Amino acid sequence: MKHIIICSVLMILGCHSPNNNGNFTLSDSFKTYWFDGTAEISSFKLTQSRYGEAREGSAVLIYVTEDFLRNEQVKANKKSKQSKTVLKLNRTKNFITGIYPYSIMNSSFTYLEEKKSLAKITTSIQEWCGQAYLQLNKKNNLNIESHSYFEGEADQKINLRNGVTEDELWHEIRTNPANLPQGTLQLLPAFEFLRLHHKPIQFYSATATLETEGQYQTYHLNYPDLNRKLSIDFEKTEPFRILGWREIDLNDPSKTTTAHRVKTLKLPYWKLNHLGDERFRDSLGLN
Secondary structure (H helix, E strand, C coil), rough: HHHHHHHHHHHCCCCCEECCCCCCCCCCHHHHCCCCCCCCEEEEEEEEECCEEEEEEEEEEEEEEEECCCCCEECCCCCCCCCEEEEEEEEEEEECCCCEEEEEEEEEEEECCCCEEEEEEEEEEEEEEEEEEEEEEEECCCCEEEECCCCCCCCCEEEEEEEEEEEHHHHHHCCHHCCCCCEEEEEECCCCHHHHHHCCCEEEEEEEEEEECCCEEEEEEEEECCCHHHHHHHHECCCCCCEEEEEEEECCCCCCCEEEEEEEEHHHHHHHHHHHHHCCHCCCCCC
């Protein structure tokens, strides 16, 4: 009976138990959902603020577990002593500004069952003016390479101390939202934001709060020096699916980016690459 009560509470907080080394043991319910041989794909109706105007588009969150080589920090062809299970998030956006399109993709990887979980982040931004690409590898510290077509951003190598990144918090929401940091902290913002707004790649002071309303929770990140607030809505019980988010320019609240969930499906998308499989895009509302 005691175990049932504990797990009922943990279904709300994140059903992971701490072990002796301070890391976490995954719950049976987590394994049932995430290790079923599929990915979780959620489509969103996107309104992206760009150049001072609202642009209609789409966003997709693809969460999936996979085996990851710790040294090379790439997907492993098979599980081995050199690999570790990660939760991967591919976050995509597509929208049009006037005549030309934007395509943005962010990939982030976190080790499961580890308290300090971040492994890697990559971000690419393509539009008709050119491209930008950034990659972060976390080993002894945060090793970042950045390439951009803008003057002053061309080719950079940046080493930062270990710290918390905004991207890994999208993973913490899904795995252990009770462990989300709150209060004042130093955060490395999403590369997407830093490049689109031509801000230095560094840690910024932020205030984090977690609110509960009805059947969902909202995690707020407020960056005073960037005049930016990010709010992520998610279910308050497992599997803590993302319901939407808002990114607000605090200098001009009319410049707000919003995303509202359309559909969530569990699919082995890597197998759905044949003629006729486009029907799944219809199901997700992406056509």
